Amino acid sequence: MLITIDTTSAVPLSEQVASSARRAMAEGSLRPGDRLPSARDVARSLGVNMHTVLRGYQTLRSEGLIDLRPGRGAVVTEAAAQSKAVLILKVRELADVASALGMTEDEVVQLVRGALRSPGQPVPHA
Amino acid sequence: MSMNLGPGQLVSWNRSCGLFWLMPAGLIVAATGVALSFSVGSYAVPLIVGGAGLALVGSARVSVDDSGVSVASTLLPFVRRRIPLDKITRAWSKEDTTLTELAGFGYRIQPGRTAVALRPGNALWLRLRTGNEFVITTDNAEDAAKLVNALITRKQQT
Structure with a gap:
């Protein structure tokens, strides 16, 4: 999954993280059962706060696109059909x-x- | 198609690569080796070592960001190889990479080329400043290569 964030944009960073994941699902590069990279890895790699990434993941969960399970990370749901x-x-x-x-x-x-x-x-x- | 990155843009590309059943298979082989070692003793050592090796390299996560390219074992994420961005001159993808040209399966070192070869097919190829090549087999290598080149271009402009 490619995550792109524009720090000059008015859109919150966490929403930009969520958008990147949605785009990957829409394009089919993230499929049901695939695991998203851990929030810590993404945060370190982008140079943003881990809670920002987690907030983005929470948004995706509330939309039913991913499951967040302790220890198993963020997994793309079956319901997140393209x-x-x-x-x-x-x-x-x-x-x-x-x-x-x-x-x-x-x-x-x-x-x-x-x-x-x-x-x-x-x-x-x- | 090339990609343009502005100065305020943060990017990270991330993908697991390898075959999903290799890591569990390796663990099972290693566990069988441990179980057998009680009856056959040191004859089980190759099973344990081979299984552990398979579990370690069977599945990996490759990531591309502003610091460079890195590939880490899924089982033990601290077993990783990092290539800083300023050591890379160019990246491209090759759809029909074979295990023969990478000299086999696993972490392969040949003169002039190092590879993390987990399956034949699409792979990300990096040309390093030293003249050597570094290859990682991964799906969607086109995007990874595009991103590496865009990151290099941006770094040169600043």
Whole structure:
């Protein structure tokens, strides 16, 4: 798994760690059953705090993409079939673009709802 | 395709390599050797040594970051080989690396080339400043090579 972190970005470092793992899952270089490198190794290698990496791993766990077991480390779940990681990645991008455009939460939700209700159609916008 | 790294970017690439069943297999062989040693005595020594060796090199983790390339045994992570970035001049990947050209399986030293050879196939090749080569068999070696070259370029620019 390739982890890239941009220290000049406003996105929290832990979220950037999580994004890197999601991308690896989406691309298929991390598959169900694969083990993520230990948080300590990643932290040492990047030169960031171990708790930053652990926070990123916690995010992935709350999304159901990895299992965190004491002593066994972080293992990619069966549920993290590629599609789900792709979706979460896209949602993250959507949220970033939307907030950069200064859109409100309701406007974004409305856009997504419109897209869901008319599959294959151009997205109606207000 | 090449990769560009900005000064504020932190990167780390990490992957386990080798065959997943080799380490447990080595441990089983070593344990069998220990069990047999009670009945056959010193005849079990090759089993113990061979099994332990297999367990040690059977599976490894290779990582690339700003400090260089390192490969460490999964079983005993302090058994590791580090190659500092400033000792590397160039990296590339070779899809059809054979164990014959690496002189066999395991940690192989030949004149001009050292290799961590755990299976045939894709491998990361490094050209060192000394003129020697260092080879690690790993999946996704293209990305590793790209990253090593990008890190070298960035280091030269600063």
